[in-house]
Amino acid sequence: MRGTSTDCANKLAATVGQIALRDALQNHRAGRLRVGTSTSYPLAVARQRIASDGRVVLLATNAPLTGLQIDQGLRSQDYPIGFIELKPKADGTGEGTVVGRAKVSFDDDKNLSIASLGTQPSRLMNVQTVTKKP
Numbered sequence: 001m002r003g004t005s006t007d008c009a010n011k012l013a014a015t016v017g018q019i020a021l022r023d024a025l026q027n028h029r030a031g032r033l034r035v036g037t038s039t040s041y042p043l044a045v046a047r048q049r050i051a052s053d054g055r056v057v058l059l060a061t062n063a064p065l066t067g068l069q070i071d072q073g074l075r076s077q078d079y080p081i082g083f084i085e086l087k088p089k090a091d092g093t094g095e096g097t098v099v100g101r102a103k104v105s106f107d108d109d110k111n112l113s114i115a116s117l118g119t120q121p122s123r124l125m126n127v128q129t130v131t132k133k134p
Contacts, residue, residue, distance in 0.1 A: 012045070018103055022080040025062035033059060033084070041065060041082065057086040057096075058112075065100040079103045079117040086127060096124040 012024060025044035034040040045060040065082035079101035088094035101117040114121075 018078055018080050021104060022062050025060065025081070028062075030059075033061070053087075055088055057088060059084040059086070060102075060104070065098065076101055076117055079115070083114055084124070086124070088127065088129060092129040094127040094129075096127055097121040098124055 012021065012028075028044040030043040030046035032040040033043050041061045041063070043059050044062045046057065048055055048057045050056075061082035062080075063082060064076075064080065065084075081102045081104050083099045083102040083104065084096060085098075086094055086096035099114060099116040099121045103115040103117075105113045105115070107113065
């Protein structure tokens with residue numbers, strides 16, 4: 001999808017249905033995410049906003065996050081997206097939450113709503129940003 005970040009976000013917000021949203025996310029690349037020493041995941045969406053208490057980074061994948069998901073038969077197909085919210089501090093540390101299997105929706109005002117399958121979300125602690133050396 002071409003256009004500004006806001007244009008892309010608006011098009012994704014207008015997508016109806018979880019499978020259609022998952023499929024639309026396949027056309028986006030915003031980097032990669034590695035949790036610990038596991039394999040990395042392609043990020044479809046990486047957005048940040050400035051909140052009153054600091055910065056919030058939202059990350060989404062077009063697939064559930066392995067090892068963080070719950071498989072509960074056919075119901076789990078309704079939760080096809082991996083979702084992470086990070087609250088980084090200026091020193092590169094932070095915390096956040098992760099939903100291995102998420103259902104994403106938007107209201108009429110394009111406010112984001114995340115529903116999790118099972119007992120998720122999980123809390124992320126001791127988050128650290130790593131900068132690759134050139």
